[in-house]
Amino acid sequence: EVQLVESGGGLVKPGGSLRLSCAASGFTFSSYSMNWVRQAPGKGLEWVSSISSSSSYIYYADSVKGRFTISRDNAKNSLYLQMNSLRAEDTAVYYCARLTIFGVAYDYWGQGTLVTVSS
Amino acid sequence: QSVLTQPPSVSAAPGQKVTISCSGSSSNIGNNYVSWYQQLPGTAPKLLIYENNKRPSGIPDRFSGSKSGTSATLGITGLQTGDEADYYCGTWDSSLSAGGVFGGGTKLTVL
Numbered sequence: 001e002v003q004l005v006e007s008g009g010g011l012v013k014p015g016g017s018l019r020l021s022c023a024a025s026g027f028t029f030s031s032y033s034m035n036w037v038r039q040a041p042g043k044g045l046e047w048v049s050s051i052s053s054s055s056s057y058i059y060y061a062d063s064v065k066g067r068f069t070i071s072r073d074n075a076k077n078s079l080y081l082q083m084n085s086l087r088a089e090d091t092a093v094y095y096c097a098r099l100t101i102f103g104v105a106y107d108y109w110g111q112g113t114l115v116t117v118s119s
Numbered sequence: 120q121s122v123l124t125q126p127p128s129v130s131a132a133p134g135q136k137v138t139i140s141c142s143g144s145s146s147n148i149g150n151n152y153v154s155w156y157q158q159l160p161g162t163a164p165k166l167l168i169y170e171n172n173k174r175p176s177g178i179p180d181r182f183s184g185s186k187s188g189t190s191a192t193l194g195i196t197g198l199q200t201g202d203e204a205d206y207y208c209g210t211w212d213s214s215l216s217a218g219g220v221f222g223g224g225t226k227l228t229v230l
Contacts, residue, residue: 035218037164044121045156045164045207047218059217095163105154105169105209106219112163 002026002108004096009113016086016117022079022096022110030054030074033099035106036081038092038115046092049081050099064090086117122147122215123208123222130228135198139225141191141208147220151211153191155184158205158224167206168193195227203229 008020022034036048049060049070058070069082079096093114097106124142131137141153155168166175168184171191183194191208208222 037219044224045209045221047220050218057217061218097164100169104152105166106156106164107166107169107175109163109165 002098004098004108004110006094006096006110006113009094009115011116011118012086013119014087014117017082017084018086018115020081020083020094020096020113020115024077024079024096024098027098029072029077032101033057033103034072034079035097035099036070036079036094037097037106037109038090038094039112040089040092043092048094051079083115086115088117091115091117121223122212122220123210125206125208125222125225127223128226128228130230131198132230133198133200136194136196137198137227138195139193139206139208139227141193141222143189143191143210145189146214147189147210147212148186148191149189150213153184153186154209155182155191155193156207156209158207160204164207198229200229203227 003025005023033052035050051058051070067085071080093112095112096110098108100107152170156164157167158164171186172184181196185192205224207224209219212220
């Protein structure tokens with residue numbers, strides 16, 4: 001059974017940093033591109049960042065470019081998101097999501113971890 | 120402002136059929152596959168439809184998807200109270216970053 005379990009969320013002050021983790025199991029993690037998608041309270045889904053299976057290709061939404069860094073450790077079946085210079089508008093539930101092999105949809109999602117940026 | 124446009128809400132009675140529209144442009148829906156996601160209250164999104172009209176294993180055939188030009192539609196037949204959720208369409212956009220784009224979501228109420 002595919003499982004994605006996020007951790008690392010919490011309350012942080014504006015300008016602060018936080019590192020999210022996503023532990024994957026039930027599939028060959030090293031074969032899939034992985035993504036972070038967030039959802040602000042009461043709002044819709046927003047893609048944040050993606051990383052290819054071997055970390056060769058990395059992309060960011062303009063809203064987080066230069067502040068967030070995505071990475072993965074295939075030996076540990078883990079995905080990470082380092083978030084720096086956090087702003088109030090980064091407050092959201094952050095989901096890790098697996099991209100299908102053919103890259104056409106996000107087929108598995110974690111339960112999400114809440115990040116709250118507030119003074 | 121979402122790249123893809125969905126109605127904020129739709130409603131129908133149990134047992135009835137409902138459709139949810141998703142409108143885009145040639146840079147997104149017009150040239151890419153569309154997927155649909157169901158988000159039950161307080162839970163993570165779940166893939167319902169991929170490649171415009173395919174259902175993952177375990178998704179009942181009450182759910183269907185279609186695409187025409189720059190628009191896509193999710194159909195749900197035999198509505199159940201358990202179908203009350205937010206529904207999101209998603210695709211890719213060749214004019215934006217490499218990540219996916221989503222509609223603003225549609226709240227389905229089963230009266």
